[in-house]
Amino acid sequence: xxxxxxxxxxxxxxxxxAAYMVLLFxxxxxxxxxxxxxxxxxxxxxxxxxxxGGYVGxxxxxxxxxxxxxxxxxxxxxGYDLNISPLLLAFAGAAVAALFAWIISYPLLRVRxxxxxxxxYGLGVVFEKxxxxxxxxxxxxxxxxxxxxxxxxxxxxxxxxxxxVTVGVKWLTDKDLGLRFKAVRDVPEAAxxxxxxxxxxxxxxxxIGAFLCGLAGGLYVLYSGFINPTTAFDSSxxxxxxxxxxxxxIGTVLGTVFGTSIVIAIQEWARSALPFTGGQHxxxxxxxxxxxxxxxxxxxxxxxKLALKLSGKTKDKTKEKKxx
Amino acid sequence: MAFGxxxxxxxxxxxxxxxxxxxIIGTNGSGKTTLFNIICGVLTPTxxxxxxxxxxxxxxxxxxxxxxxxxxxxxxxxxFNSLTPYENAxxxxxxxxxxxxxxxxxxxxxxxxxxxxxxxxxxxxxxxSLPDKKNTEIARALACNPKIMLFDEVSCGLSGEEIYARMDxxxxxxxxxxxxxxxxxxxxxxxxxxxxxVVLHAGSIISSGDPSVVAQxxxxxxxxxxxxxx
Ligand SMILES: Nc1ncnc2c1ncn2[C@@H]1O[C@H](COP(=O)(O)OP(=O)(O)OP(=O)(O)O)[C@@H](O)[C@H]1O
Ligand SMILES: [Mg+2]
Numbered sequence: 001x002x003x004x005x006x007x008x009x010x011x012x013x014x015x016x017x018a019a020y021m022v023l024l025f026x027x028x029x030x031x032x033x034x035x036x037x038x039x040x041x042x043x044x045x046x047x048x049x050x051x052x053g054g055y056v057g058x059x060x061x062x063x064x065x066x067x068x069x070x071x072x073x074x075x076x077x078x079g080y081d082l083n084i085s086p087l088l089l090a091f092a093g094a095a096v097a098a099l100f101a102w103i104i105s106y107p108l109l110r111v112r113x114x115x116x117x118x119x120x121y122g123l124g125v126v127f128e129k130x131x132x133x134x135x136x137x138x139x140x141x142x143x144x145x146x147x148x149x150x151x152x153x154x155x156x157x158x159x160x161x162x163x164x165v166t167v168g169v170k171w172l173t174d175k176d177l178g179l180r181f182k183a184v185r186d187v188p189e190a191a192x193x194x195x196x197x198x199x200x201x202x203x204x205x206x207x208i209g210a211f212l213c214g215l216a217g218g219l220y221v222l223y224s225g226f227i228n229p230t231t232a233f234d235s236s237x238x239x240x241x242x243x244x245x246x247x248x249x250i251g252t253v254l255g256t257v258f259g260t261s262i263v264i265a266i267q268e269w270a271r272s273a274l275p276f277t278g279g280q281h282x283x284x285x286x287x288x289x290x291x292x293x294x295x296x297x298x299x300x301x302x303x304x305k306l307a308l309k310l311s312g313k314t315k316d317k318t319k320e321k322k323x324x
Numbered sequence: 325m326a327f328g329x330x331x332x333x334x335x336x337x338x339x340x341x342x343x344x345x346x347x348i349i350g351t352n353g354s355g356k357t358t359l360f361n362i363i364c365g366v367l368t369p370t371x372x373x374x375x376x377x378x379x380x381x382x383x384x385x386x387x388x389x390x391x392x393x394x395x396x397x398x399x400x401x402x403x404f405n406s407l408t409p410y411e412n413a414x415x416x417x418x419x420x421x422x423x424x425x426x427x428x429x430x431x432x433x434x435x436x437x438x439x440x441x442x443x444x445x446x447x448x449x450x451x452x453s454l455p456d457k458k459n460t461e462i463a464r465a466l467a468c469n470p471k472i473m474l475f476d477e478v479s480c481g482l483s484g485e486e487i488y489a490r491m492d493x494x495x496x497x498x499x500x501x502x503x504x505x506x507x508x509x510x511x512x513x514x515x516x517x518x519x520x521x522v523v524l525h526a527g528s529i530i531s532s533g534d535p536s537v538v539a540q541x542x543x544x545x546x547x548x549x550x551x552x553x554x
Contacts, residue, residue, distance in 0.1 A: 176418035179407060183415045186404040190461075192386040193364065193396050194468050195420025 009170050009253075013163040020159050024152065033155055035268060037223055040162035041216045043260045046244040047169045047253060048212030052205040053242060054251030055173055057185035058112055060206075062120030063213050063241045065127050066097040068232030070214030072137070073097075075227040079143035086147040090218035097214025098207050105203040121235065128233035142228025145221050158219055165212060170253045172208070181205055185251075213241065236281070240267065243284055247291050248300050255300030262287070262299075326370045332358055332527030334371070340472070345498050346505045347514035347535065350524030351547065356507045357399055359524070360474050363505075364396050365389045377471075391423040395470030399477050399507070403460040405450040409441045412449060412460050416467035424469040429500050432467060438496065439463040440489070455486050462493065472503040479513060491517055511539060523547070 024033055049063045073093030077084050108119055131137050172178045180201050183191040188198055221227045231237070240263060245251075248259020263284060270283040295302025326332070332355040340346050350356050361367040362374060365386045373382045381389060390396075404412050413432050421428065436442045439459040444452060449460050458478055465473055475494070479487045487510070494517055498504055508514050514521050515535045523531040523544050531541040538544060 176414060179404075179411050179415045180419065182406050183404045183412075186406055187402045189366070189386075190398065190402040190404065190464075191415070191419075193366075193390055193398075194416035194464055195387050195390040195423065196415065197387050 005174060006167065006171055009167045013167050017160055017163055021156065024155055024159075035264070037155055037158050039261050039264045040158045041220050041223070042240055042244060042264055043162050043257055044165045044219075045213045045216035045241045046256045046260045047165050048209035048216070049241045050245045050251065050253070050256050051169065051172075051181065051209040051212075052202065054245050054256075055178065055181035055185060056202055056205045057251075058109075058202060058205075059117050059242075060120040061117050061235070061238055061242070062122070062124040063209065064233050064235065064237035065120075065123050066101060066210040066213035067217035067220070067237055067241065068124075068127060068131075068229075069097040069100055070094055070217030071221045071227045071232045072131070072143075073214070074218040074221045075143040075145050076137070078145045078147065079138055086145075086149060086222050090215065090222060093218030094211045094215035097217070098211040101207045101210030102203065105206050109199055109202045109206065121238075124233050124235055124238055128229045131229040131233065138228075140228060142226055142231075143221075145225050145227065147222055147225075149222060154219075154223055158223065161215070161219070166253050166257060173253070177201075177204060182251075239281070239284070240264070243288065245298070247288060247298055249298030249302070252298075252300050255298050258300055259298065330527075333362075333369075334527070336529055338522065338529065340503065340505060342471075342503050343498075343501060344503055344519045345494070345517055346503075347518035347521040348505060348507045348524060349509065349511065349514060349521060351526075353526075354524040355527045356524055357476055358527075360396065360476055360505075360507070363389075363474065364394060387420070390420040390468050390470075393424065393469065393471035394474070395420075395465035395468045395472070396474040397458070397461045397465050397476060397478050399480070401454065401457045401461055403449045403457050403464065406448065408446050408448055409439075409452070409456070409460040409463055410436060410445040412464045413467035416464045417469075420468035428469055429502070430466060435463045435466045438466070438493065455482055458482070466497070470502055472505065473497060475504065475506040475508075477507050477509065479508060479510060487513065511535075515539070 020036070027033060045063065045067055048066070049060065053059050070090070070093035073096045074086065074089040077089060078086065104123070108116065108123075111119060132140055173181065180191070180196050181204075183194075183196060184198050184201050191201075192198060217232065220231075224231075243263045244260030245256045246259065247262055248257065249255025266283050266287060267280045270280040274280070274283060291299060291302075295305070297305075338359075348356050348359065358367065362369050365381070365384045365388065368383050373380055375381065376389070376392065376394070381392070403409075404415065407415070410432065413435055417428075417432060430438065436445045439462050441456065441459050441463055444456060449457060452460065462475075462478070479490050482490065491513060494504060494506065498517075504517075506514070506518065518535050520533060521535045521538050522529055523538060523541075525547045530543045530547055531538050
C-alpha cells in the first residue's frame, strides 16, 4: 500500500529525468539548463527546509547557514589547494552541516515560534559577519573554486539528486518519523501524550534538513565556481530557500518543486526587468501577497482543492441525477 | 495543585487499583481534567507525589509516562487532523507503543475494527465527524499499548446510541485487562460500567466507592442540587 503511494512519484521522477537528459544532450547545456541547475539546487535545499518548516511547523529564517557551511566545506579546502575529490567534499559538506545542526539544536530548539525564527535569522547574520571579517576564510574576496568536473555530468547529477531528494522526502514523510513530524505540528500536546519526544522529533527534522541544505550549498559552489559570504549566508539565500515552499504549498513536496521553480524564475526575470536594488525581493514579495490572497496554503494545495471541488461538484451532480 | 490563588486537591489521597474501571464525576471546574493532567504529567503538582506501579513518577513528562503505559483521550478532541485514523494509531504505536513491543494487546487492524474506523481508516481525520474523531483518539490511545486508559468526557456531544456503543467499547477494553478511569457527567454511564466512583467538588473528594451507594450519598446530592445541576 505504501509503495503504491510512492509509485506515481517515482514514475514521474524517472520521466522527468529522461526528459531532462534529452534536453541536456540536445541543447549542449545552454541558458535553460543552467537555469534548471539553479532551480534544482534550491529545490534540494527547500525540501530540507520544508521538513522542519512545513512538516513540523517550526519556521526557520536561517537555513542559509547550512547551505553556507556546505558551500565553504567545499570551497575552503579547494581554496587552500588541498587535493581532495570535489564530489567527496560536497557530501562532506552535507555531513558537516548536519553535524552543526545537531549541535546547534540543543539551544535553538528549546524555543519555538517567533524566538526560534529570530534565533535562526541571527545565526545567519553571525556566520556572515564572521566570514566577512576573517582573512583566513578569504573574507569578502571569496573563493574561486576551479574543478575539472564535467559540466554535463554535474548537470545530470544535480537533476537526478533533486528527483531522488524529492521522492526521498515524500517517502520519509509517510514513514513513522514523518508521521511524527506532522503529529507534532498538528497537536504537540497530544503527540507528547502518545510518547513522542517533541524535541527529538524536531531535531531529526532540523538535522536531515540541514544535510540537504548543506548538500545543495556544496554543489552550488562546484557548479558556480565561486563562493563568498553573501552567496553563502545572506538572508536572501534563506529567503530563496523558504519562499518556494511558501508559494507552492508548505508541507508538500510537489508544492516545493513548483514553488521553488517559480521563485527562481522570478528572481531571474527580476534581475533584468527590475534592475534596481531590492527589485527581486519586491517581485517575490508581491507574488507572495497575491498567492496568500488567492490561496492561503499556497499554490499546490489551492489547485488540489480546486480540482477536488470541481470533481466533487460533478459527483454531486451525478448523485442528483441518480436520485431524480 | 495551585493555580494562582486557587488551590485544588490539597491534602487528598487517591489511589486507583489495577484491572478496575473507575469513574470520576464532579461539577464544572471541580478539577477532573486537572486530576488527569497530574496523572499524565502535563502538570506537576505543587505539593505531593504521584506513584505509578509502585514507583514515584512525579515530574515525569507526558511522553515518558505514555511510554510506561498511560493512555489518554482529551476532553476537547485533539486527533492529528492531517493524518488518517490509521496513521494516528501508527504514530502512537511507533512512539509509546514501541516501548512495550511484544506485549501488544491489539494489532493496529484490530484497533481500527474495535473503534469502528475500519472503513474510514484512510480518510484524513479533519474530514471525519465528531464521533469518529473521538474514535480516532481512542484508537490512538489504544495503540500506545496502555495499561491504563483515561477518558475525559468522551461521551460528551454524542447521541444516545453512540453513547451505548462507547460503553460497549469501554467494557471490551476493560475485558482485555486494561484499567480505566472515566470522567463522565452522566450518572447512568458511570453506574453501568464503573466498579468504583470518585466524586469531586471544588478541588476535593466529597465521596467515593460503589456507584449506587455514592449516588445516594447526601453530600453528593447536596453538591449537585445545591450547586450546579448534573
Ligand atoms: N492551567 C490552568 N491555569 C489556571 N487555572 C486552571 C488551569 N487548569 C485548570 N484551571 C482551573 O482549575 C479548575 C479546575 O479545572 P478542570 O479543567 O480540572 O475542571 P473540570 O472538572 O475538568 O471541569 P469541566 O467539567 O468543565 O471539564 C477550574 O476552575 C479551572 O479554571
Ligand atoms: Mg474537564
